[in-house]
Amino acid sequence: MSETLYRIVALFRKELLAILKDAQSRVTVFLPPILQCLIFGYAASFDLNHVPYAVLDRDHSGASRALVAAIDGNGYFERVATLQKASEIPEQITEKRATLVVVIDKDFERQLMAGKTAKVQVIADGRNTNTAGTAQGYISAIVADFSRKWRNDNGHAAPPGVQVIARAWYNPNFETRWNMIPSLIGAITMMMTMILTAMSVAREREAGTFEQLLVTPYRPYEIMVGKALPCMLIGLIQATLVLLVAQLWFRIPFAGSYLILYLSLIEFLAASVGIGLFISSIAKNMQQAMIGSVVVIMPFMLMSGLTTPIMNMPKILQYLTAINPLRYAISMTRQIYLEAAGIAQLLPEMLSLLAIAAVTLPIAAWMFRNRLA
Amino acid sequence: MPVREKAQPVEIERVHKTFRRENGDTVKALAGVSFTAQHNTLTALVGPDGGGKTTLLRMIAGLVAADEGSACVLGMDAAADAQTVQERIGYMPQKFGLYEDLTVQQNLDLYADLHGIGIAARQTIYPRLMQMTALGPFTRRLAGLLSGGMKQKLGLACTLVSSPDLLLLDEPTVGVDPLSRRELWEIVRRQVRESGMTVIASTSYLDEAEFFDHTIALHLGKVLAEGRPQEIAARAAGRVFMASSATKATARALQSRLFRQPEIADAVPEAGLVRVVTHEAELPRNENVIYAPVTPRFEDGFMLLFRAAVGDIQATAIKLEHRPENAPAETAVEVRDLLRTFGDFVAVNHVSFDVRRGEIYGLLGPNGAGKSTTFRMLCGLIPATGGQLRVAGADLRTSRAEARAKLGYVAQKFSLYGDLSVDENLDFFASAYGLRGDRKRTRIAWAKAQFDLGAMATLPSGQLPGGYKQRLAMAAALLHEPEILFLDEATSGADPLARREFWGRITALAEQGVTVIVTTHFMEEAEYCDRVIIMDGGVALAEGSPENIRARAKRSDGHEPTMEDAFIAIVEASRQDLRKAA
Known part of the structure; x- marks a missing residue:
């Protein structure tokens, strides 16, 4: 047992040395995660000047006029239409004249005066997920601000004030940028670690060093563990970099527990590394390993729920996502990051990732030695 | 520039070339080399690694420019008119760019397309190339599936497709078995004889230089000597002897003793004796050694010049810390009825042999004979399809990890x-x-001392000079004091001196009880083995001591047959039998 451990540590050290000694691979391992996170982060964010919106004021009260003035005066929104009746709303959204429509209920002012919850409905164009989502967030902020001020001005001490009811048309599940960036923790690390792992064996096969390794007393599973751990460690560092960018640059507050997050990440990385090693064990050379990992990564990205909700996919594809570790990682990081989810809540994802790792890692180990030359 | 009367195909005039390594060191690849290749001749560039052979060929091909001096090729400046020069020459680099996923025919077509050879011209060139290379029956085979020798022939055919005026070959026979080597050179000679081509080839096989018209010995970027091979050979006149032991010591033991003597420039085992070249034209005083003078050949002359230029060689003796503990008669490797198939193809067909402890055992055979497959099974790199295999007392099928610790x-x-x-x-x-x-520290210190690696300890191993790389590889393989050492064509592409150093170490290891199993393409190296097995087509054709094997061949000129003669005779006889049976 101690022999095994000793050999694994030796391989672990060698792998890290091989990656970190090369200045070029040092840069490729640590710079892209930060850049990708920034790029994806901004790709998911928009210039919110002059977002076209329409308003349907059913109350025509002082309060409702004050609210519309607050939205108009904010600078982010530009009123393109003032509607008279609800039947005019579909036209605005469908024809893409307005990205969102703000509907102020009939008894808006009365409810406020009575200290009850006044309702503002925001209908957004769900086809343009990110703009609409962010815009909705802005409206919410403006309304909350208005509500607080109004209470102060009118001497109402107690909440609740105004409630925003958000509706997105065409894509009821749409998510905001706050959801996007935590998801990148999984997406970016998977991309990098999978390629890194897939290349690690293929590079040795190409250089002839893999045979040199196979004639030593290393057992296949020792090679597997010795190759998997350094890649997982680098994956964790990359995940940490993305986490730092999310918090320090994008200022998205982390709600959950770091312990649970890293526990989930370790599981997720084990599953991704398993797939990477599996690709690596089939590939004859680095080119095949590279193509192999891209072929796997693309559908994993598309079918992960990162950009399109899994629920909107055809049933057959939904089943297929069951073997996609990224799907679980994204769902887990969102829950942990934004909802402070606990272990119990994450159990289904954790078990699924464990199952993926438990299948791919042993197969990869077996393939190392038994792949036909 | 004055118009010269009649320019020769290649005129190199005092060229210099310096390269800069990644770490900033500079390497002088060529230091004032001049030579002329006469029209319609075969010129050989001979010399050790780093001698400048490849750089010189690339310069003639217009791929690198000289820092100083001039390279005039087919009447043009190779650097200035590189494009025109390249259209008229054929250049086959060491790693020729065959497309392994294309068939033989597709590769040929591709090179014909690249050279803009018309359809009509192809009709006359293809049959000639196919007939010459004997690749005709394999036109539909993927290039990647050809044997090493056939790949080189295909590479040569692709180079010849454009009917160049000047053919440049960079070590075309590295990793090619003796039979294919002979065929390959025959093709080249026919080009000179029949097509009036001029050929410049580099080689590290000194015996090949024998049939060239002109040879140029390069060492550290300088011309050591040039002339007809007979002229180089003549330099060793009166200094070449066949030595035998009066005390019946083995040729190998005698060789390792003589090679270390300062007055001896070269010593190699040959036909049961030791071929010795002395620095001076007088016999070294050795008790118990009988010397008989023989006619020198190219290799003798070259080694004499080379040793004079190199000076003292590295000590090659290795002192083991512990001898392997087992009794010498015990069997180290036991192979019974070994079978390995790849689909329908039987790569190794019921082969059996034993290797005793402390023996040097050689696996010989042409490319594709099944010797590499056998070797890989012995090392536990691939599983056997059938039969039994015991290495260092362990069955590789059941306890590979334990067995591997001993090799x-x-x-x-x-x-x-x-x-x-x-x-x-x-x-x-x-x-x-x-x-x-x-234990680890002592062993690493031992390895660094024995292989003289101390000065290179912190250098990335990829940047080590060729000879040091091999030393490091051997040092790494000996750290755990293995009982059995496996060497897979370890001397392929190594220069003559590095090969002698290498065998000096192997001999020392075997003397101390380490079992050594080697594969090699150099038949003369089989002389260092205690026993060899010759394979072809997956079956064992002959097994025994080098003497035993040599006795199977006869030479028409009455000379004692060499290992290479015997090897070729055995393989060809077996192939003929097969043809008759079919």
Whole structure:
């Protein structure tokens, strides 16, 4: 047992040395995660000047006029239409004249005066997920601000004030940028670690060093563990970099527990590394390993729920996502990051990732030695 | 520039070329080389690694420009008119760019397209090339599935497709078995004879230089000597002897003793005796050694010049810390009825043999004979399809990890981690074999001392000079004091001196009880083995001591047949039998 451990540590050290000694691979391992996170982060964010919106004021009260003035005066929104009746709303959204429509209920002012919850409905164009989502967030902020001020001005001490009811048309599940960036923790690390792992064996096969390794007393599973751990460690560092960018640059507050997050990440990385090693064990050379990992990564990205909700996919594809570790990682990081989810809540994802790792890692180990030359 | 009367195809005039390594060091590849290749002749560039052969060929091909001096090729400046020069020459680099996923025919077509050969011209060129290379029956086979010898022939055919005026070949026979080598050179000679081509080829096989018209010996970027091979050979006149032991010591033991003597320039085992070249034209005083003078050949002359230029050689004796403990008569490797198939193809067909402890055992055979497959099964790299295999007392099928701890392995190609330093590589492999603490430190220190690696300890191993790479590979394979050492064509592409150093070490190891199993393409190296097995078509054709094997061939000129004669005779006889049976 101690022999095994000793050999694994030796391989672990060698792998890290091989990656970190090369200045070029040092840069490729640590710079892209930060850049990708920034790029994806901004790709998911928009210039919110002059977002076209329409308003349907059913109350025509002082309060409702004050609210519309607050939205108009904010600078982010530009009123393109003032509607008279609800039947005019579909036209605005469908024809893409307005990205969102703000509907102020009939008894808006009365409810406020009575200290009850006044309702503002925001209908957004769900086809343009990110703009609409962010815009909705802005409206919410403006309304909350208005509500607080109004209470102060009118001497109402107690909440609740105004409630925003958000509706997105065409894509009821749409998510905001706050959801996007935590998801990148999984997406970016998977991309990098999978390629890194897939290349690690293929590079040795190409250089002839893999045979040199196979004639030593290393057992296949020792090679597997010795190759998997350094890649997982680098994956964790990359995940940490993305986490730092999310918090320090994008200022998205982390709600959950770091312990649970890293526990989930370790599981997720084990599953991704398993797939990477599996690709690596089939590939004859680095080119095949590279193509192999891209072929796997693309559908994993598309079918992960990162950009399109899994629920909107055809049933057959939904089943297929069951073997996609990224799907679980994204769902887990969102829950942990934004909802402070606990272990119990994450159990289904954790078990699924464990199952993926438990299948791919042993197969990869077996393939190392038994792949036909 | 004055118009010269009649320019020769290649006129090199005092060329210099310096390269800069990644770490900023400069390497002088060529230091004032001049030579002329006459029209319609075969010129050989001979010399050790780093001698400048490849750089010189690339310069003639217009691929690198000289820092100083001029390279005039087919009447043009090779650097200035590179494009025009390249249209009229054929250049086959060491690693020729065959497309392994294309068939033989598709590769040929591709090169014909690249050279803009018309359809009509192809009709006359293709049959001639196919007939010459004997690749005709294999036109639909994927190039990647050809044997090493056939790949080289295909590479040559692709180079010849454009009917060049000047043919440049960079070590075309490295990794090619003796039979294919002979065929390959026959093709080249026919080009000179029949098509009036001029050929310049580099080689590290000194015996090949024998049939060239002109030879140029390069060492460290300088011309050591040039002339007809007979002229080079004549330099060793009166200094070449066949030595035999009066005390019946083996040729190998005698060779390792003589090679270390300062007055001896070269010593190699040959036909049961030792061929000796002395620095001076007088006999070295040795008790118990009988000398008989013989006619020198190219290799003798070259080694004499080369040793004079190199000076003292590295001490090649290795002193083991512990001898392997087992009794010498015990069987180290036992192979019974070994079978290996790949689909329908039987690569190894019921082969049996034993290797005794402390023996040097050679696996010989043409490319594709099944010797590499056998070798890989012995090392536990691939499983056997059938039969029994016991290595160091363990059955590889059931206890491969344990058996592996008792064997060392040196691959054909340098296969340690190039980015890691010498120290880091040794440290990793020591740990891989379970060495730790003091034991590890002592073993690494031992390896560095024995292989003289101390000065290179912190250098990335990928940047080591060729000879040092091999030393490091052997050092790494010996760290755990293996009982059996496996060497897969370890001398392929190595220069003559490095090969002699290498065999000096192997001999020393065997003397101390290490079992050594080698594959090699150099038939004269089989003389260092205690016993060899010759394979072809997956079956064992002959097994026995080199003497035994040599006795199977006869030479028409009455000389004692060499290993190469015997090898070719045995393989050809077996192939003829097969043809008759079919």
